Amino acid sequence: MGYASKSPWVIHYDASSCNGCDIEVLAALCPGFDVERFGIINTGNPKHADIFLVTGSVNERNISVVKQIYDQMVEPKVVVACGICACTGGIFHDCYNVIGGVDKAIPVDVYAPGCAVRPEAIIDAVVQALGILEEKSKALKESKKGA
Amino acid sequence: MSFITTLIGTIAFAILAPIVGCLLAGLDRIISARMQGRVGPPILQPYYDVRKLIAKDNVTVSGVDGVYMSAALVFTAFAGGIFFSGGNLLMSAFIITMAGLFFIMAAYSSRSPYAELGAGRETVQVMSYEPMVLLMAVCFYMAAGTFNVSSVFGLSAPVILYTIPAFIGFLFILTIKLRKSPFDLSTSHHAHQELVRGTTTEMSGKTLAKVEVMHWCETVLFLGWTGMFFIWGGPLSLILGIVVALAAWFFEIWIDNNFARVKWQAMLRSAWTVALVCGGINIIVLMLV
Ligand code: SF4
Numbered sequence: 254m255g256y257a258s259k260s261p262w263v264i265h266y267d268a269s270s271c272n273g274c275d276i277e278v279l280a281a282l283c284p285g286f287d288v289e290r291f292g293i294i295n296t297g298n299p300k301h302a303d304i305f306l307v308t309g310s311v312n313e314r315n316i317s318v319v320k321q322i323y324d325q326m327v328e329p330k331v332v333v334a335c336g337i338c339a340c341t342g343g344i345f346h347d348c349y350n351v352i353g354g355v356d357k358a359i360p361v362d363v364y365a366p367g368c369a370v371r372p373e374a375i376i377d378a379v380v381q382a383l384g385i386l387e388e389k390s391k392a393l394k395e396s397k398k399g400a
Numbered sequence: 401m402s403f404i405t406t407l408i409g410t411i412a413f414a415i416l417a418p419i420v421g422c423l424l425a426g427l428d429r430i431i432s433a434r435m436q437g438r439v440g441p442p443i444l445q446p447y448y449d450v451r452k453l454i455a456k457d458n459v460t461v462s463g464v465d466g467v468y469m470s471a472a473l474v475f476t477a478f479a480g481g482i483f484f485s486g487g488n489l490l491m492s493a494f495i496i497t498m499a500g501l502f503f504i505m506a507a508y509s510s511r512s513p514y515a516e517l518g519a520g521r522e523t524v525q526v527m528s529y530e531p532m533v534l535l536m537a538v539c540f541y542m543a544a545g546t547f548n549v550s551s552v553f554g555l556s557a558p559v560i561l562y563t564i565p566a567f568i569g570f571l572f573i574l575t576i577k578l579r580k581s582p583f584d585l586s587t588s589h590h591a592h593q594e595l596v597r598g599t600t601t602e603m604s605g606k607t608l609a610k611v612e613v614m615h616w617c618e619t620v621l622f623l624g625w626t627g628m629f630f631i632w633g634g635p636l637s638l639i640l641g642i643v644v645a646l647a648a649w650f651f652e653i654w655i656d657n658n659f660a661r662v663k664w665q666a667m668l669r670s671a672w673t674v675a676l677v678c679g680g681i682n683i684i685v686l687m688l689v
Binding site for chain 1: 429433436437438439440441442445448449451452455456457459597600601602603604605608
């Protein structure tokens with residue numbers, strides 16, 4: 254196992270979620286679960302983060318914010334869409350201002366459905382994200398060697 | 401103290417201090433976690449973090465922050481080398497401040513409002529602790545008769561017997577120097593949000609890794625300063641020095657976990673008061689005795 258998956262720092266953004274998923278995400282990050290055991294740190298700075306947890310269906314107002322956070326994150330990085338809203342738009346899918354899913358704004362690597370998303374689903378998704386992070390980090394190393 | 405000794409000391413410090421500092425940082429995180437009723441990360445977690453940061457892509461805002469941080473690392477190694485090879489304490493104190501200044505420059509260079517705020521706060525931190533560091537060095541000089549650290553091995557009694565107030569003052573500013581709560585205004589070990597991580601806001605990848613490694617080395621150097629007070633002759637006193645340094649370090653972690661961050665005004669005022677009272681009294685007493 255490489256180092257990328259041993260120290261995943263996460264950033265969380267609420268892209269017009271109803272707050273249900275945010276509460277679950279933050280609950281999964283709270284000291285009770287002690288995710289620091291796995292090196293996970295909740296950071297507020299996209300430049301330090303490796304995993305981007307997005308909740309909510311993304312609307313016209315905050316799509317630019319989502320994109321900006323994604324752009325500011327340094328490769329290798331992965332995006333996890335938390336909650337059915339973030340995956341497909343969920344119950345808000347036919348709202349006039351809703352984009353309908355994070356993948357309409359930025360590339361998403363892992364989808365964690367649920368309304369609200371269960372902590373178990375978030376943890377499963379993050380574990381899966383670690384695998385992808387590892388792959389991406391290897392690919393980045395290869396491309397650096399090639400260059 | 402010859403140039404060659406210092407050079408060898410610097411190289412040895414540059415190799416050993418990151419190893420010791422990394423283990424200390426890992427232990428720090430475990431102890432902190434236990435104090436909060438958690439299990440905490442593996443002891444090598446800081447090492448994993450740095451290895452990950454090094455593997456990240458190169459992104460920089462100003463293009464020069466990495467250079468500034470490299471300079472900060474080099475000066476930190478020099479300061480440690482001078483101290484641990486028994487060189488001039490005052491020189492070591494000045495050069496570690498130089499490293500601090502490069503860290504501030506690295507933060508300023510991005511021109512980001514958050515980073516500038518962090519840099520400003522770091523400057524206030526330097527202003528807060530520097531008087532006490534100098535007075536501590538002066539007290540050491542008056543007690544040992546020289547600024548040379550190696551002289552402690554020739555003493556008949558440890559320096560601490562003459563410098564208890566200065567040592568207490570030094571312990572106070574040690575919290576600022578290690579950037580521990582309540583004085584973690586420029587970068588905090590715990591809160592990873594914008595303002596309190598100000599200085600590192602625009603840093604990522606290798607530059608951020610350098611900041612971490614610099615913190616490790618700084619911790620080792622400052623604990624060395626702490627232990628120095630308790631050493632005189634014999635190897636047994638060396639053990640005493642290490643034990644006291646570790647106890648001071650544990651005390652810092654305890655403070656870190658039990659006190660809320662103060663405003664910079666409170667930090668500056670209290671640090672200068674402590675410096676004047678502890679350092680001043682100590683110097684006057686040493687002058688009269
Ligand atoms: S998935 Fe459900 S809980 Fe989550 S943001 Fe959407 S509506 Fe709220």
